[in-house]
Amino acid sequence: MKKLLKLSIFGLLLSVSVGATSTENPLPDTGVGGVYEVMIGTDDSVTLLKYLRQFGFEQIDKGQIGREKARLLYGVDSALTSYRLQNGATASHGLIRILEWETLLVEGIGYAKPETTGQRMMVMRTNDILRIHDVFADARSAGQKWLPTPTVYADLYGMTQGKTDVLNRRTGVREMAVYGELFNLVLFQRYGYTIEGYGAIVAQSPLKTSEITHNDFI
Structure with a gap:
């Protein structure tokens, strides 16, 4: 079983951040690297929380600010519950x-075809990718707005x-x-390698998924 370092995975993300900053204005050393939080805007936190629990995410904090403070912080003229x-344990x-807004500015992209400009993709590791595919395929068959793609292998x-075989595995x-x-x-889902502390899956995660490992933008 091969072991990789986190740096190799975060390299692209960090190179984008560093490349956008000149040497005269270095980024502050916050002690945090990579993706710390992924933000999702909504006007229905109850439904969103219910679905995210299936991936092992539990609420650990909650805060509220009024309309005026939200406008100063985020430029949104709406009260906010976060x-x-x-x-x-990650x-x-x-x-x-x-971010649950009392009044949404726009509807957002919502349910759109793949590769729509503006889409954001949360990425997480799983121990059972075929199970997740079947779960969302069932939901789609039931008329719900989900589109699971076929699984693909990437070296x-x-x-x-x-040459790969039973003894020399991919x-x-x-x-x-x-x-x-x-x-x-x-x-x-990983084959044949590990990265300690990156993509940690706990037994309590119903769909056997990890923290957000990285984030993609279209």
């Missing part, structure tokens, strides 16, 4: 923050050497996406 969610990265950094990930009205996801 929920912080955490998956298991508190250093990969949390979710739900990582050319780590698979030689090293990489099998991944898929789920597009929905509430949120969009990318899920991956």
